[in-house]
Amino acid sequence: MTIIQAQNFIQKWESVGDTNRYDYSVQLNSGKTAIIELKGCLDGNNTNIFERPPHAQEFIIWSVCTNPGADPRHNAWSGIHTRLSAEIVARKQ
Numbered sequence: 001m002t003i004i005q006a007q008n009f010i011q012k013w014e015s016v017g018d019t020n021r022y023d024y025s026v027q028l029n030s031g032k033t034a035i036i037e038l039k040g041c042l043d044g045n046n047t048n049i050f051e052r053p054p055h056a057q058e059f060i061i062w063s064v065c066t067n068p069g070a071d072p073r074h075n076a077w078s079g080i081h082t083r084l085s086a087e088i089v090a091r092k093q
Contacts, residue, residue: 021051034058041065042079048087 004010010026017023017038024036035056039047042063052059061084065075 020053022053028058032057034060036060036062039063039079041067041070041075042083043070043075047079047083050087052093 002013005012008029010028013024013026015023016025022035022037024038026034026036028034033056035053035058037050037060039050039061040063042065047061050061063076063079065072
């Protein structure tokens with residue numbers, strides 16, 4: 001049991017990245033399912049590659065940018081404004 005489970009923040013979580021497009025599935029206390037997809041730096045092309053699974057009530061794209069030369073403020077702005085939002089609008093999501 002993890003700390004977040006022991007402190008009743010969530011019911012359970014599992015790593016599912018080897019069998020799915022996304023990386024983690026989290027069962028929230030409300031009964032909702034949250035899906036987490038890990039990304040590198042958000043200003044990269046991989047940011048546009050995502051698909052919200054039909055069973056996800058919550059869908060989280062989590063940037064784990066490890067490039068020491070990347071400016072986190074610029075990277076987040078660039079990823080959200082020029083990649084994620086443009087893709088979401090184009091898909092009408």
